[in-house]
Amino acid sequence: MFSFQGRLNRKEFIVRMLIALVIYGLGSMFVALAHLRSGWELLLVPFMFIGSGLLLLFLLYSCSAIIRRLHDIDFCAWWTILVYLFPICILILCFWPGQPLANRYGLPR
Numbered sequence: 001m002f003s004f005q006g007r008l009n010r011k012e013f014i015v016r017m018l019i020a021l022v023i024y025g026l027g028s029m030f031v032a033l034a035h036l037r038s039g040w041e042l043l044l045v046p047f048m049f050i051g052s053g054l055l056l057l058f059l060l061y062s063c064s065a066i067i068r069r070l071h072d073i074d075f076c077a078w079w080t081i082l083v084y085l086f087p088i089c090i091l092i093l094c095f096w097p098g099q100p101l102a103n104r105y106g107l108p109r
Contacts, residue, residue, distance in 0.1 A: 027054030
């Protein structure tokens with residue numbers, strides 16, 4: 001699940017990015033609820049803790065998926081920086097075909 005080794009084909013990448021999007025939405029919701037000022041003061045710390053944990057989980061999960069997808073198209077993990085700087089690159093990764101044969105990161109899935 002959080003492996004940074006191996007390859008990830010387009011279908012699996014899209015599914016994992018959708019799961020990451022749900023995790024991000026839940027984390028953002030908890031952080032937003034922590035900032036409400038109408039009777040929720042007792043839940044500020046737990047909501048911030050849960051929200052921050054979910055956002056950290058999103059970061060690790062999406063980073064794992066992006067790195068493995070980059071490996072599938074025979075790019076090194078350093079290209080992840082470009083993907084996080086320009087999120088439109090995620091769409092490119094969804095449509096860019098992977099290497100059909102084995103590459104330096106292993107066999108295709």
